[in-house]
Amino acid sequence: MNKRLINNDILLCDLDAFFASVEQLDNPELKGRPVVVGGDPDSRGVVSTCSYEARQYGVRSAMPMKKALGLCPGAIVLPVNMTRYKEVSEQVIEIFGRFTPDIEQVSIDEAYLAVRAGTGLETARKIRFAVREELGLPLSIGVSINKLLAKIACSLAKPDGIRALYPEDVEKVLWPLPVRFLPGAGPVTERKLNAFGIKTVGELASFPLEALKSIAGSAAAAAELKEYASGRDSRKLELNAGRKSISEEITFSQDIHEKDYILTVLFDLASEVGYRLRSKGLKARTVGLKLKFPDLSIKTRSLTLPEATASDEKIFKSVVDLFTRCCGNPPWRLVGIRASGLERERQLSLIPGGDPGEEKITPVLDMLRQRYGRDAVFRGRRLLLLRKNDFKRN
């Protein structure tokens, strides 16, 4: 880890209603109107992002498009144009890069930045100004000294604002908030905590650790919750120094016991990693598996392939192989796949190495996916996930 990151201010920059904002930017006549980006309402599509105007009607992300249109009949529905969003996202990251080299991009519209201690608020203002001036996009920034407080500050700053939340404000600002503001307190944990009379972060902070263990499921999970509730967070920024790896992981809202379900999730993650590799024209030499258990212990294993690959099938086979060898004891709390040893060049072969069927179908699937979204076409196996629909992407 980078030494410079000790004693830094941490910013969380989050583009407000990003997809909808980009659409409003590209089509000025949509400004001030309820814009909903997502799947087709006639084919059970869901809302991916909606503008703040649409949110006033109660429209939310992940809501079925039909329901969204019921709430807000005047909404303008647009398909997901990921290529364009990625392009804009890269421009935003470029602006961040002028202020600090230490950037952890969390998703297409969210990034943590580390800046020199004491300069956080001032830098945040400059960044927000630059993004608005140059790209015309609204951006919310949370300023603090760790990821947790920056994230919470950012949710308080939304929409289109800046908010600082320092350790000395924890008692006044953080403690009155409901526990769901904390990472690791998903709906299930929240319900359990509520049942014990813990509604606010402050109540959680003063709750005895011993008693918390049975609620959180393990000593480690309880300790982590307590740390967060006190506004402490030791997680470091994961800096993307160039593109060294591509990874995908899922934290389950409930620990998973079924191996079959895990394998399905792994297939889903493998397709995600494969898609991201292919869309960048990369192949990976090394495939890694990450598992997290209820006691928060983490296992990672990786294997190096004889030939670099971007095939969903091959990535999946490798992780299944790793999973079979080191799955540990159920249940699992998180699974992730990491592809590293990335290369752009490919040694041609006399004998076609891959499955010819897969090689034909993959570009078609990628194209469909790129044009119509993640769920335009998928393996039957994925239905298991959609049915459960209880996990969130990290």
Added chain:
Amino acid sequence: MHILANKNVLLENLNIVQKSIPLKTTISTIKGILIIVKGEELIMVGNNLEMSIKAISNDIQIFKEGEVVLPVEFIEILKQAPDENIEIKISEDDFRTEIISGQANFILYGMNPEDFPLVGFEKNTDRERIDYSAQELKNMLKKITFAVSQDDSKPSFKGVLFEIDEDNNIFFIASDTYRLAHLKTTLNNKDLQPLRMLIPGKSLNEIMKIIDDSHDTVECTFTGSDIVFYYRQFIIYSRLMENRFPNLNNIFPSTCATKIKINTRLLEKAVSRASLLAGGYNHMISLQITEDALEIYSGSEVGRMNEKLPLSAKEGDDLPEIMLNVRYFSDPLRVIDDEYVEIEFNGAYGPCIFNYQETMENGLLNYRYLVLPIKIDKKDL
């Protein structure tokens, strides 16, 4: 069994037999060396179930015949023995073996020779046979074996295809799917049945190391399941592989876009310099051919280089840029013993082919080597 021998006489043979002793195996007897003392001879045998080597020593004082399997430590014991003279005594009931050298006494717990899997080393008239001089065979093998795949996921490519056609042409072919080495000779002195067999690359590699550049004869005899080489005091047996080597006979294109002739050693040295900075997992270099020169580039995170070489002849188009694995491109240069080499190119993504001929005792040796380039995948979404 009871003998007296010179340690160097024993070690000369053991060093060869050792090549067929498996490093990892669960069968304890094959982890050792079978020793047979019979008549005037001491015979030592190793067997890793793919390859077995038998060596015969004569300059031994034999007091009593017998057989035993000794653990591999026997070899190191001989190497470190204080005296030239080694006395070996075996108790016939429990195979305890006493090794005496100077003041040093060793007891090795030998194993029952009946448990050792012995393969058929006998010369047999119903086996097909080809003779080569050691020099000739070594020369052919070294042009082929480097192209054998090391990848366990491609089992068929871990062998060398040996083929005899109706016209008594003999082919040696090896490929790791990225490149292919192809050698053709003719055999005039004997009519052989057409055949195709896949010989483990590892076995041929060992043969290549065992034989030297002499004119001593190597008798190669084979059946459908094995091949046996007789060379001096050694007999080398190798199992054949299940022949699933694909038919790659039409792999060489009949035309080419660019053909050059260039000084072999000059190119070899320049490519070796380029390899110092060849980057990535594919150890990539790139080549460019203009009217009268071949230019080589390479580069990695640590730096880059380029070098221009004169061509002695060129036909066809210029070559804009081709990227190649530096090892795949330089391997054939090391085995081409001619002042000039002819190389054909077929654009940036087509095969690159080396052509070379040499006169052997039995006639002409035709060598062709094909390597496929590296393609840079453009961002495609």
